[in-house]
Amino acid sequence: MAKIVTVAEKRDEKFLREKTRPFKFEERTAREIGEFIREMRQSMKGADGIGLSANQIGYAVRVFVAQVSDNNGRMKFYAVFNPEIEKVSSEKILIEEGCLSVPGIFGSVPRPERIVLRGLDRNGKKIKLNAWGLLARVFQHEVDHLDGKLFIDKAKDLHEFVPPAETKNIKQ
Numbered sequence: 509m510a511k512i513v514t515v516a517e518k519r520d521e522k523f524l525r526e527k528t529r530p531f532k533f534e535e536r537t538a539r540e541i542g543e544f545i546r547e548m549r550q551s552m553k554g555a556d557g558i559g560l561s562a563n564q565i566g567y568a569v570r571v572f573v574a575q576v577s578d579n580n581g582r583m584k585f586y587a588v589f590n591p592e593i594e595k596v597s598s599e600k601i602l603i604e605e606g607c608l609s610v611p612g613i614f615g616s617v618p619r620p621e622r623i624v625l626r627g628l629d630r631n632g633k634k635i636k637l638n639a640w641g642l643l644a645r646v647f648q649h650e651v652d653h654l655d656g657k658l659f660i661d662k663a664k665d666l667h668e669f670v671p672p673a674e675t676k677n678i679k680q
Contacts, residue, residue, distance in 0.1 A: 510550075533589075558574060570654045571589050572588055602664070613668060621640055
């Protein structure tokens with residue numbers, strides 16, 4: 509499992525704010541690509557995340573993974589290479605977000621409710637995904653990462669999360 513790159517250190521924050529380069533399939537074998545996806549998925553799950561971009565674990569390439577439940581409650585895994593948002597709905601929804609690279613901080617982020625995402629699958633085949641709700645939000649959050657943007661740049665009402673077990677120690 510790879511270590512998550514966070515904004516805790518200036519050098520790492522600078523890396524997270526750099527736009528990633530396209531993933532080149534011709535530079536990797538199918539086995540290496542599979543191992544890369546497994547590493548990303550393992551790192552995402554190990555950190556209790558639902559999405560992770562490659563630059564969050566130190567790779568400056570346009571790849572993200574996500575795992576979100578579908579309409580039937582089944583978990584669906586996505587690995588998208590060289591993603592681009594092709595279309596967004598005019599309707600925006602304001603929902604609280606957090607980020608593995610900005611631990612403990614949350615804020616409300618306005619994002620389009622629906623998007624069309626295009627990219628490539630693990631075999632380099634073109635894919636086009638229509639997403640709405642949480643899935644659309646995760647895709648947008650991860651594409652922002654790949655573009656060098658952090659959710660804290662768009663968020664309103666940033667605040668720190670204090671787990672319930674810790675609240676009893678706070679003096680009022």
